[in-house]
Amino acid sequence: MRAIEIHLPSDSSVLEPLQQIVEAIGRSAEVEEDDLSSLSVAVVELAKNAMEHGNGNDPEKTVTISFNIFPNRIRFLIDDEGSWEPEKALGFNPGEGEELLLTRGRGILIARNLAKWVEFGLTPEGKTRVTLIWPLT
Amino acid sequence: MKIRQEMKGDVLVIAMSGKVIGGPELIEVKEIFKKAVDQDKKKVLLDLGKVSWMDSSGLGVIVSGHTTLARAGGALRILNATKKIHELFIITKLITIFETYRDEQEALNSFGD
Structure with missing residues (x-):
């Protein structure tokens, strides 16, 4: 199956439609109902990071989410127009003093804990790409 | 997302419902906390059940x-x-900061006088 692509402006108004789309994808791949919101939270968190850190929340810039449903997993690729380094941009380490009371910076932590596999890399063009793998049982 | 506010004794109960997703509506929630402090309502119970x-x-x-409430005592x-x-x-370790309750009366009583 070829990947299906979703192109989103970097605008928070698309987050709720994205959440619904991701849950529909999960449902079509027979992800358990109880896990659908974990899947959608993980993807939405990564999309928000792409909008903010990759595209500077510029609505003219696009976040592209492509997905494949394989027999044993769903693979999401989240691409933005920047070339940021997530580990340097977001060094949030909860439990470390005052950082616990920051009002932001928890997105990657949450995505990594809810999804089974989240990896940061680059597209062939050198833009930031996040890969999220959701195993299917 | 919808927000409902109600005083129960001297505790302000804020009930949120629906989807809490990023966007301008969350600014409204921040303002509610600030307004509560301005009005000397410093005991706040946030109901996330819906x-x-x-x-x-x-x-x-x-x-x-x-933070807004703690700074005001x-x-x-x-x-x-x-x-x-x-x-x-749990993932974010915020569980170490917040007291969480299942029973509303127990939560209200926890604030004391």
Whole structure:
């Protein structure tokens, strides 16, 4: 199956439609109902990071989410127009003093804990790409 | 997302419902916490029982509310966090900051006089 692509402006108004789309994808791949919101939270968190850190929340810039449903997993690729380094941009380490009371910076932590596999890399063009793998049982 | 406010004794109960997702509406929630402090309502119970979906944006607003109230000598406590929201509190270790309750009366009593 070829990947299906979703192109989103970097605008928070698309987050709720994205959440619904991701849950529909999960449902079509027979992800358990109880896990659908974990899947959608993980993807939405990564999309928000792409909008903010990759595209500077510029609505003219696009976040592209492509997905494949394989027999044993769903693979999401989240691409933005920047070339940021997530580990340097977001060094949030909860439990470390005052950082616990920051009002932001928890997105990657949450995505990594809810999804089974989240990896940061680059597209062939050198833009930031996040890969999220959701195993299917 | 919808927000309902109600005084129960000297505790302001804020009930959120629906999806708590990033966007301008969360600014409204921050303002509610600030307004509560301005009106000397420093004991706040946040009821999350009818929140169907929440991400880090929602957590950020809750932390902001905690900070606003704590700086004024008040307290923010959590009622009826769903299993999924409770999981987010654990992942982010916010569970170490917030007192969470399942029973409203117990939560109200926890503020004391």
